[in-house]
Amino acid sequence: MVHAELDRLQACLNFALDTLRKEMDKSQLPPLSQHSLVEHPLDDPTTYLPSTALFEARRLSLACLGELKDLVQTPLDKRMDERYTAYAAVCTDTLIKTGIIDYLSDVPNSSQGVPAAELASRFELDSQKLVPILRCFAANGWARETCDYSFALNRCSRSFIKGHAGRRLNLFMPGFMSMVESIPSWVMESDWKLSRSPAQTPFQIAFKTPLHRFAWVMEHPHALIPIADHLQVHGDMSTPSVVADYPWKQLDTPIIVDCGGGKGGLVSAILDAHPSFQAIVQDTENVVALTSSIMEERRPRDVENGRLKVEAHDFFQPQPRIGNDYSFILRHIIHDWPDDEAVGVATILGNVARALGPKSKILIVDMVVVPNVDSTATTNAELFLLDSDVKRVDYSVPSHFGSASKIVNAFSVHMLTLMNGCERSLPEWETLVKGCGLCITNVYPLRAHTSIIECALDTRASP
Ligand SMILES: C[S@@+](CC[C@H](N)C(=O)[O-])C[C@H]1O[C@@H](n2cnc3c(N)ncnc32)[C@H](O)[C@@H]1O
Structure with a gap:
């Protein structure tokens, strides 16, 4: 009997794990361990960039x-797994909120574990409720039950300290x-079922507000x-x-x-790596008040000599920074908004497009969805493969990397639920950008869930 799919996946997994081991050794990284109590450099992508x-x-x-899991697991188990994921997330939240995670990280001899009864008495909780919660947390790979009813954090859960x-x-x-719960009726029955407005989503239903999410934040400091x-x-x-690639x-x-640069973390990293650049962070008034104070504290010289400016600007208004001196970054902005609404992507991108000089670029940093058209197709995915060795392997994972793309697709539904936004495929990006008189000049895959979609004025576009 030929077990074609199983054999190919197994071969592919072996190849992937061998490469993982080889590359970790090359980078002089310690072995991965679920028994370790120390965070591994690979655990924090905000501070460590893998090869x-x-x-x-x-x-x-x-x-x-x-x-492999999809191939081997029964559909009934798969559905139970999916349905009860909500409990796993809530168990983690509960253990953070009670203070148990911080306590487990601080106790002496923390690797030996702490009895649930001791945790219950310390936090004035019922141990009968606590034990299933701790076991669910452990079963999801966040902790170890070191002996019956005793629990210790592992390397991964240290990230929650x-x-x-x-x-x-x-x-x-x-x-x-409640926002998540209202999705089916929003999609099927509500007065808003055909609306693309960012102010007619499950967010407004759950939060009982007419405001879109960012306007709501402004009203709720x-x-x-x-x-x-x-x-x-x-x-x-x-x-x-983004800085390296x-x-x-x-x-x-x-x-x-x-644009919409938030607390200014990205421009700070770019200024550190490239001393010749100057930078401006634009955001809403309430956010720039926070950003200015952070920047004045962390980069006083850059603020003082004008290398770094922080300014209030609403990206639904004409962009005041005009011409060849400027290029623009829009990171995690476009995915928030629907395409054609007045408060939508066409207005945001159009305002930036009208400010561009011939030398200017717009760098959109967002996810690029790869549709799973054919489970063995690899063509689209090759655009995002960074290492040529990987391309040579005959692997049968879908072009969108199968369940490795779960985060991208869940995020898309999250954006839809919050603002009628979504994550877009490359053809969708092309249409969107073209509609604003721009063209995509390059797509840079990143060592992250996102890519950089580099755009410029489309000189072929009719005036
Ligand atoms: C998802 S966050 C992205 C933040 C930042 N670009 C980053 O990558 O960390 C969206 C940002 O857009 C800002 N924003 C929302 N509406 C805006 C508007 N009308 N004008 C300017 N910024 C806005 C928000 O305050 C927030 O900082």
Whole structure:
């Protein structure tokens, strides 16, 4: 009997794991261990950029593992797995909120584990409720049950300790579950089922507000700091690769304008790596107040000598930075908004396009969805493969990297739910950009979930 799919996936997984091991050794990284209590450099993409081959080997391993799981698991188990993922997420939230994760990280001899009864009494909880929550957390790879009823953090859950990247990324959004729950009726029955407006989504239903999400944040200043922090970590995950994988030296414009630049983390990293550039962070008034104070504290000289400016600018208004001095970054901006609404992508991109000089570029940093048209097709994916060795392998993971693309596709539904936005495929990007008198001059794959879509004025476009 020939088990064609199983054999090819197994061969592909072996190849991917061998490459992973080889590349980790080349980079002098310690072995990966779920028993270790120390964070591994590969655990934090905001601070460590893996080699291209290592990044690809990891993505290919995950794609193979996901495809193997789909092949082997029963559909009923698969559905139970999917349905109950919500509980896994909530168990993690509960253990963060109670303070148990920080406590488990601080206790002496933390690797031996702490009995659930001790945790229950310390935090005045019912151990009968705590044990299933801890076991669910452990079953999802976040902790170890070191002996019956005793639990210890592992290397991965250290990311949830106060101040660490995973904790800051893990935004508690009260109302999130009701937003998710209202998706089916929004899509099928509601008055808004055919609306593309960013102010007619499950967000408004759950939060009982007529405002779109960013306008709502402006009215709720208490939400600003955790949301800005969450968005910054989300952005920071691609920052090392944006800085390393885009050919910044080829940029002909001295000033980089980061539109909707948030807390300014990206331009800071670019200024550090490229002393010849100047930069401007633009965002809404409430955000730039926060960004200015952060920049004045962290980069006082750049602020003082004008190398770095922070300014309020609404990207639905005409862009004031005009001509060949400027190139523009839009990171995680376009995916928030629908295509053609008045408050939508056509207005944002059109405003930037009208400010461009012939030398200016727009760098859109966002995800590029690869549709899973044929489960064995690899053509589209090759555009995003960074390492030539990987291309030579006859592998049968889908072109969109199978379950390694789950995050991209879930994010797309998240954007839809919040703002009627979405993640777009390359043909969708091309249409969008062309409609604003621009053309895509290059696509740079990143060692991240996102790519850089480089655009310029389309000189062939009719006036
Ligand atoms: C998803 S965040 C991305 C932040 C940043 N670009 C990054 O990559 O970390 C979207 C940003 O757009 C900003 N924003 C929303 N509406 C805006 C508007 N009308 N004009 C300017 N910025 C806006 C938000 O305040 C927020 O900082």
